[in-house]
Amino acid sequence: MNGFMKDYFRKNGALMGWTLIILVGFWTVMLIILPQLYMFDLSFHPHLPPPEMGGPKDHYTLENYDYLVFGAPGNEDGYNKVDLLVFGRTLIAAAFVTIIDLMLCYPIAYFLGQTKGGGFVRILVLLLIIPYWINEILRAFAFRIIFGDSGVINEFLMLFAIIDSPIDFIRANVALYAGLGYAYILLMIFPMYNVIESLDRNQIEAARDMGASWVTIHRRIVIPYAKPGIASGCTMVFMLSAGALAAPQILGGPSSLWFTQLVYQWFNTGGNWPQASAYAIVLLVACLIIVLTVMRLFKVNMGDIGK
Amino acid sequence: MGSGVSVDLQDMWIKFGDFVAVREANVNIKGGDFFSFLGPSGCGKTTILRAVSGFLEPSAGNILIGGENMIGKGPNERPTALIFQNLALFPLMKVWENIAFSMEVRGASHGERRKRADELLDMIALTGQGDKLPSELSGGQKQRVAIARALCAEPDVLLLDEPLSALDLKLRQHMRTELREIQKRVGITFIYITHDQGEALTMSDNVAVMKAGIIDQIADGKSIYDDPATAFVASFVGENNCFRGEVSKIVNGEAVVDTNRTGLLRGRIASDAQGKLSVGDDVMMFIRPEALHLSEDGQESDTRILADVHHSEFEGQSYNVFLEGTEGKEMKMALTNRGEARLFDAGTSMAIKYDASQAVIVPAGELASE
Numbered sequence: 001m002n003g004f005m006k007d008y009f010r011k012n013g014a015l016m017g018w019t020l021i022i023l024v025g026f027w028t029v030m031l032i033i034l035p036q037l038y039m040f041d042l043s044f045h046p047h048l049p050p051p052e053m054g055g056p057k058d059h060y061t062l063e064n065y066d067y068l069v070f071g072a073p074g075n076e077d078g079y080n081k082v083d084l085l086v087f088g089r090t091l092i093a094a095a096f097v098t099i100i101d102l103m104l105c106y107p108i109a110y111f112l113g114q115t116k117g118g119g120f121v122r123i124l125v126l127l128l129i130i131p132y133w134i135n136e137i138l139r140a141f142a143f144r145i146i147f148g149d150s151g152v153i154n155e156f157l158m159l160f161a162i163i164d165s166p167i168d169f170i171r172a173n174v175a176l177y178a179g180l181g182y183a184y185i186l187l188m189i190f191p192m193y194n195v196i197e198s199l200d201r202n203q204i205e206a207a208r209d210m211g212a213s214w215v216t217i218h219r220r221i222v223i224p225y226a227k228p229g230i231a232s233g234c235t236m237v238f239m240l241s242a243g244a245l246a247a248p249q250i251l252g253g254p255s256s257l258w259f260t261q262l263v264y265q266w267f268n269t270g271g272n273w274p275q276a277s278a279y280a281i282v283l284l285v286a287c288l289i290i291v292l293t294v295m296r297l298f299k300v301n302m303g304d305i306g307k
Numbered sequence: 308m309g310s311g312v313s314v315d316l317q318d319m320w321i322k323f324g325d326f327v328a329v330r331e332a333n334v335n336i337k338g339g340d341f342f343s344f345l346g347p348s349g350c351g352k353t354t355i356l357r358a359v360s361g362f363l364e365p366s367a368g369n370i371l372i373g374g375e376n377m378i379g380k381g382p383n384e385r386p387t388a389l390i391f392q393n394l395a396l397f398p399l400m401k402v403w404e405n406i407a408f409s410m411e412v413r414g415a416s417h418g419e420r421r422k423r424a425d426e427l428l429d430m431i432a433l434t435g436q437g438d439k440l441p442s443e444l445s446g447g448q449k450q451r452v453a454i455a456r457a458l459c460a461e462p463d464v465l466l467l468d469e470p471l472s473a474l475d476l477k478l479r480q481h482m483r484t485e486l487r488e489i490q491k492r493v494g495i496t497f498i499y500i501t502h503d504q505g506e507a508l509t510m511s512d513n514v515a516v517m518k519a520g521i522i523d524q525i526a527d528g529k530s531i532y533d534d535p536a537t538a539f540v541a542s543f544v545g546e547n548n549c550f551r552g553e554v555s556k557i558v559n560g561e562a563v564v565d566t567n568r569t570g571l572l573r574g575r576i577a578s579d580a581q582g583k584l585s586v587g588d589d590v591m592m593f594i595r596p597e598a599l600h601l602s603e604d605g606q607e608s609d610t611r612i613l614a615d616v617h618h619s620e621f622e623g624q625s626y627n628v629f630l631e632g633t634e635g636k637e638m639k640m641a642l643t644n645r646g647e648a649r650l651f652d653a654g655t656s657m658a659i660k661y662d663a664s665q666a667v668i669v670p671a672g673e674l675a676s677e
Contacts, residue, residue, distance in 0.1 A: 208382050
């Protein structure tokens with residue numbers, strides 16, 4: 001046993017020490033690594049009825065991935081355009097939601113982080129948190145009601161004769177973006193708020209004293225400082241938006257499928273787990289690549305995100 | 308660089324709600340002066356600095372810099388640069404970018420900025436350290452970078468908010484000399500905030516001593532120390548023995564005070580109190596520990612005190628003798644170490660005396676708390 005482990009056990013005692021190790025181990029191995037590995041493995045198998053799994057017909061194949069890219073065998077288009085389009089649109093939409101959330105949340109996080117009056121900030125934070133006590137499905141339906149044909153917004157706009165006929169927010173995906181953006185807003189605010197709160201106010205005043213405009217202060221001082229928080233928030237919002245299911249299901253327009261809905265269809269309606277696994281793995285890997293690339297571009301280290 | 312720009316505070320009040328942070332401040336700071344505001348924490352000295360720099364609007368009164376009224380102008384519109392107590396260097400920018408930040412804001416090119424930053428780095432003896440991050444520098448080096456950053460904006464007035472308080476003693480003393488030299492070299496007005504009387508006295512041309520929002524005295528360091536205007540100044544700056552009593556006689560700028568416990572003592576009336584005292588007034592007389600010495604001749608006089616030694620201690624350059632006079636009146640005497648053994652046993656009775664010109668009489672008032 002090396003020094004670190006000895007130290008760890010001396011600090012926590014044998015019982016507590018082992019309990020922690022077992023719990024964390026169970027969490028990472030049983031709940032995260034093994035299911036993912038199982039899915040990963042499954043995605044390379046053909047779709048077989050359960051009794052035949054592991055039997056003579058079972059073998060490793062790329063057919064599930066092949067299907068996503070090229071469609072069913074004999075497809076004349078050459079590519080599985082429908083699914084690839086959904087895939088691409090999901091990633092772009094998730095990125096869009098992330099950017100909207102970032103633009104909305106940065107000013108809020110800055111305000112919260114730099115306001116000294118403790119009571120007022122606590123009330124604001126509470127007001128941000130309370131809506132999340134309502135479950136996700138209910139919140140999504142609430143957005144449907146707000147954005148519906150006879151919803152609050154349309155009624156309001158028509159009352160003041162700004163529009164003649166209701167705008168179809170659902171078909172235009174406005175409701176979807178709003179719902180997704182709203183769903184993950186806290187995950188964007190809090191990492192940024194945490195970092196900005198520790199920014200020394202004097203740095204901002206020093207910059208002001210030297211004649212810096214607000215834009216310069218944010219560009220040169222606040223944003224570079226808040227970068228780990230921004231990266232952490234964006235990562236979470238992007239990953240979760242791309243992987244969201246309830247909001248696209250309820251708020252999405254009839255013509256805009258979310259990639260997760262395809263995964264869901266393969267798992268449930270289609271009952272084709274290997275195919276579903278392949279789709280899920282592709283989404284996961286694509287998200288990881290995007291996040292890591294963006295982090296590289298903005299020079300954020302993995303370690304910073306944990307801060 | 309600009310030089311010799313005066314700063315004037317005229318009837319300036321600063322209030323936060325009902326709390327009066329600064330009361331009717333009237334200060335005229337000459338151009339090119341090293342001027343210090345000295346006072347205990349919470350006395351309003353930082354508030355004054357923030358008002359001069361423009362981060363805070365006074366509730367009433369005017370702030371003139373170089374004769375021009377600054378009321379209504381923001382920090383970036385004033386010819387001042389502020390050095391913060393914690394320096395507030397930008398941790399993610401390189402040292403040279405920190406120094407040249409004010410030029411970056413004005414849109415100067417990379418080459419210009421780098422050139423100027425290198426010049427300033429030479430001036431603060433940090434040549435070649437421009438590409439480091441502030442965190443890679445020592446406390447004293449950071450200090451100098453903060454000064455260079457402030458000077459880069461070519462301010463007419465440099466404002467310093469206790470910038471040495473985070474340094475250790477040796478470095479602090481070194482930086483005092485260095486700050487003073489930089490000020491002489493650039494020739495601009497420095498306004499310095501401190502609660503450390505040593506800093507204020509060693510560096511400043513003039514010092515304003517503050518207490519709870521009120522400026523008690525503005526004078527050069529020697530006058531502050533030798534000729535305090537109020538009981539607060541006398542007790543806050545340096546150590547002092549205080550004798551309270553009533554004026555019993557006034558002659559030629561001197562007065563005899565009937566002290567409560569030590570009898571009749573003669574002293575000099577402070578310049579500020581000249582002509583304002585009359586017989587029967589409640590006054591305080593202050594005698595510094597180093598102004599007391601042993602009376603060898605045994606003659607009775609009104610500048611002689613009888614006391615017993617309570618204990619004495621050796622402090623290197625001096626021996627401190629703690630005395631107990633009549634009715635337990637505590638006094639402290641400092642005797643310069645001239646190589647003779649001078650530790651006194653507790654209980655030794657002795658007569659001490661002082662020169663009347665070194666005992667200063669001011670109207671009775673609030674003392675600085677320890």
